[in-house]
């Protein structure tokens with residue numbers, strides 16, 4: 001029985017988080033996408049409470065000139081939500097920006113407004129955990145929040161603070177403890193560890209720290225280099241990386257010992273597409289792009305090649321019919337490429353499209369196999 005539980009614990013966790021019906025729906029929609037996306041992201045802010053040197057958000061208003069750091073007004077958000085109401089009715093998951101949702105003063109009003117359109121909508125939270133307090137956590141727990149994933153890129157104060165500019169390791173740890181104390185059982189609490197040359201040696205001990213904190217799941221992500229100056233940090237190559245693969249194996253053993261679920265990215269980069277083919281991504285101006293990297297001219301570096309994405313915008317939800325935008329021939333073709341694991345040319349420099357950041361991991365209820373954990377198959 002215990003062996004069976006360990007084998008299927010990821011699936012069990014997802015069913016506990018989403019409920020059997022919703023988990024089944026998400027799995028079904030993975031294979032039969034239908035007319036509408038499963039998930040929606042509206043970029044409710046272009047500004048962050050931290051200024052991590054390695055993060056594209058820090059370049060808004062400077063290297064990424066066409067984005068002014070700001071918060072979206074509640075009224076504009078409601079207008080967008082009204083325009084995409086049929087999408088909201090059909091989707092399972094709604095994300096409030098790819099930045100720091102708790103930094104927006106209207107976040108709970110926004111959640112409430114989306115819930116008036118679909119009361120079953122799920123709001124997973126990805127956060128740096130710096131802004132937690134008893135009040136906003138209590139508010140979060142009253143919403144349909146299935147998971148809270150916290151960035152924690154090491155188990156040593158020096159390592160974490162050197163990487164995430166402005167973060168306080170002690171505050172993040174004490175906020176995780178507060179979260180654990182207050183959170184209902186149904187909420188999956190995960191940490192995200194962005195693996196680099198500077199922190200990879202900490203990964204096995206990191207699992208012990210996470211087990212001590214009561215973390216259910218550790219998501220190991222690869223590092224994506226926006227600027228050539230950061231390219232020495234990533235650990236993947238086109239052929240893989242045996243040393244890091246050994247560290248992953250030790251980490252996995254450590255995680256099994258502690259009963260923590262851990263997910264790894266591939267270490268061998270090859271064009272595979274990403275898992276954003278069922279996400280409606282709307283930027284701060286209402287533009288629809290396949291992802292936030294393609295909504296703006298984002299600098300990228302991969303294996304010595306340097307460039308910027310060309311904006312790939314299929315329409316604007318404030319001006320165009322959102323359903324026509326989503327189902328336009330070019331956009332459907334683009335998503336089909338991603339789904340069929342071939343990389344559109346616009347994504348050539350995106351490491352996530354090469355399976356080495358987060359997309360190729362097994363995160364959804366339908367994919368519980370361990371077979372792609374140790375690099376390429």
Ligand SMILES: C[S@@+](CC[C@H](N)C(=O)[O-])C[C@H]1O[C@@H](n2cnc3c(N)ncnc32)[C@H](O)[C@@H]1O
Nearest residue numbers: 054055098099100126127128151192222223224
């Ligand atoms: C953009 S942040 C948004 C959520 C929140 N602000 C945070 O830091 O967790 C989402 C994730 O992207 C990661 N991230 C930022 N820059 C990255 C990079 N260059 N390569 C890989 N992951 C990165 C963060 O560490 C975090 O886990």
Ligand code: SF4
Nearest residue numbers: 048050052055099128
């Ligand atoms: S906290 Fe998150 S969104 Fe903000 S700058 Fe750092 S990685 Fe980027």
Ligand code: SF4
Nearest residue numbers: 274290291347350353
């Ligand atoms: S592969 Fe990268 S650039 Fe292309 S859609 Fe996915 S995340 Fe965006």
